[in-house]
Amino acid sequence: MIQGAANLGERLIEACGRSGIAPALVGADETIDYRSFANSAGETAESLRKARIEADEPVLLAVSNRVRDLAGLCGIWLAGGVAVPVHRTSLEATVATLARRTGARLLVNMHPDRAVPASLAADTPVTSRGVPPPPRPLLAGAAYILFTSGSTGEPKGVVLAHDRFSRKLDMIDAALAFVAGERTLLPLQLTFIFGHWVSLLILLRGGTLELCEKFEAPVALEHLAGTRVRRVALVPTMLRALLPVAEARAGARYSGAIMVGGEPLPAALGRRYRALWPAAALGDIYGLTETGSCDFFLPPEEYDEAAGSIGRPGPGIEFRLSPGDGELQIRTPTAMRGYLDAPEPTAAAFDEGWFRTGDLARSRADGRVELVGRAKDLIFRGGNKISPLELERVFAEHPEVAGALAVGAPDALKGEALHLLIVPREGARLDQARLIDWARERLERFKLPDHIHFAAELPLGRSGKADRATLRQLIQAKTPPGR
Template sequence: MKQNILATRLEQAASTYSDRVALTGEGVKLTYSEWLDRSRQIAKHLTEFGLIEHEPVMVKCSNHPLDFVAFLGVWLAGGVVAPVHRTTPDAVVSAMQAKADCQLCVDLLDEVEPLKALRVQGELASDASRRQNLEDGALIIFTSGSTGLPKAAVLSHAAFSGKLDQNQRLLSIQSDDVTMLVLNNTFSFGIWVSLLTLLAGGRLLTQAKFSPADFVESLAREGVSFLGVVPTMVRATFSALSEGELANAKANLQAVARLRSVVIGGEPLGKDLSQSLRAFIHPAALFDIYGLTETSTCDFVLQPRDFDTHEGTIGQPFPGIEYRVVSAADDEEGPGELQLRSPYLMSGYLGDEELSKAAFEDGWFRTGDLAVRHSDGYVSIVGRLKDVIVRGGNKVTPVEVERALTRCPGVAAALVTGTSDPVMGQRIQALLVPKAGGEIDALLVRAELTKILEKFKHPDACFVGTELPTGRTGKVDRGQLAKWLATQSVAPLPFWKA
């Protein structure tokens, strides 16, 4: 049997750091040797169950230490890990299975049936493109499709292992590091943060459910030195805790003096949130990353030294990442689609040959993000191709409006979408979240917007809420806002006049 790169590397790490603690959380504590022994047992059971090499295995996950026993077990047995969260509705799981056609399912928290068949033993799909996509496959990550159906992105061992090496060169994780996993381990961001720690011999502390109070308390109590988060988690923390509680948490972090680096990504960070987070974690370093599931994440990084001079950009590409900005109007200085080329791209979307072809243009992956390339080599994301609002013939990118709104008095966060209008074509609608303990004054917001944003880009209506809607990845979800506006009878912010 061909030995998979990640299996080999993790097996070597487990042997090297055998007596050190590898995984803790949910009342479970595993040393590296215990993790490896259990993973080998799972691999043995999978082989006895008839697992075919390079075939997908659905792994039920919820940020539990045993999830990583299942990951390594599947890889040792030659399978491809398809992580699915334990809370995923049955209808969604069925749609995922329709794409991935997993042979088996592993759920190590299921005491009755931890291993079960999902299709007839020995039955094997004969589709040539499927076999090609799964060759050297390590992960199948399910991402949201524009039709609402999940896309199954296949990431190879070579691609994901190479991206881990890239990230290690940036972050230098060591065997004395403690990483707290609050990101879902069903998605690439959470997975690479976890594997990077385990390859280095560090301790991975898992948290099954994100709670702002528990989050900040655990950072100091556990001596966390490395952390990955999305901006939604940071906003939730700063909104849920009082100024006194945050000041106390910050003092505890500084007293422990363990936190070394924080990686954030998944959505735009925003100037105010960036400044607040950097002040909270000081002197730890903040790395703002940009990447996609299909590229094994982490293609650009805004480094700590660049925040003051290049705020609002995604930084510069990692070594080995090529990019181009493609504009339909051939405008080299204007916005265009950001396209990427690297050794770390996905093998394709499983079960979607046409979609896989459409994702690439002459070998370049089409991100779907609208970007602007600056003369100094830095890049800014200004929106999504599919999110562009056309209001009265004028094209408006929601991200630009959101950034302007978060610069206004009292606004902690903003999300913008377009809704159909018989006169203007589309109207600009915004959901605003006030800063903790404050209120939003429409007149003050409009006065500030007038200074920083063209009039035709101003929202036609603003609504106020306690939080931004999010999808299953934890990132803000513009589509959920559009649905909310279409189905709920809510009053806009008073005294707002577009």
């Protein structure tokens, strides 16, 4: 275990003392060791103190997977602030909204030379603008305010506490066994919790983190085909993009650990990787920002027998399925403090201490849990409820399909029509009629798609996940009224 001080910044500094001049972070044009990381974090904390940061004050943190971004995060914590990560490529309106909602008047931008929206631009790593916001009891002892994707409305600010997230990191480490000196590749962005827990565990364990500013399949394969990278963290959409590149270079094999999370990993996609890289350790992880991430684990040694499930809950995690609709609910001591300035949505997110995930699930005979779909994504077609995840899993089994994404769109006759976007594999010859005929033996008639669309890739959100909301908007924009 890597237990220590409750403040995550202090824990990172303790880790720096143990690791000394070992490489901590590697980027495209810069590498820093643990001693340099600690010095940079300390300087940032001192600058924030000179700016008269108040206890538990929100601080905007500009990030884009640059090597000193995490030192800025550590500096915020050492100074007693609460980090609000915002990507350097964000729209000006997005930055303005985060600043307004958090009341942040302090900005940390460890790479002021990088192009950013005007409100993130600064000549120095620490900038102060305006006056401190009034104190909020919810932020006492908080480490982060992480804003969710907001696909169904305005993003919510998830408040995570130092002590609870520290506890979750210890639990994740017990499940995944991070090792000192190990090198991990991270193409996940630091605006999302998946990227954060991976980064923190690598640093707390004394490993080396290779940061990718942007995921590019050929570049990622070059990293993985080398002998140094022993772990990589990916979402399934990245695996889909990487697959044809890896298959075209059969000699570029990877034998390390592949940590997958962020969205369901289709069994068909997992099997393709198991065939392509049989020596690789493929594992699936399920969790939410609101629960501190990583609540269920499907470890590599169990993957082949349980592909398509999310495995079993980690230590200290309880779950139940609601009797009405089978919603997966989780009770954990590492849950969020709440949504920022939103007591009513916070209360609605819990049922007597159980967090309502919004995911529909079922328990398998072997005790593992399998996701069925999202309650908000259910398609109501002609009086029937259809899970888009079920359709995607079926069509992903087709040997010529690289990816699938299903949504419902308004239809005057059926209520909602069922639309399916297919990404064909290279060289495939697919059309709607042939796919429907293939699916007739695998799906009930009322679940067959009304429309099948084809594209070179799935639409993605900022987190790299397949984005149903974007697909639905594109379809509705092309569908004539009354259809």
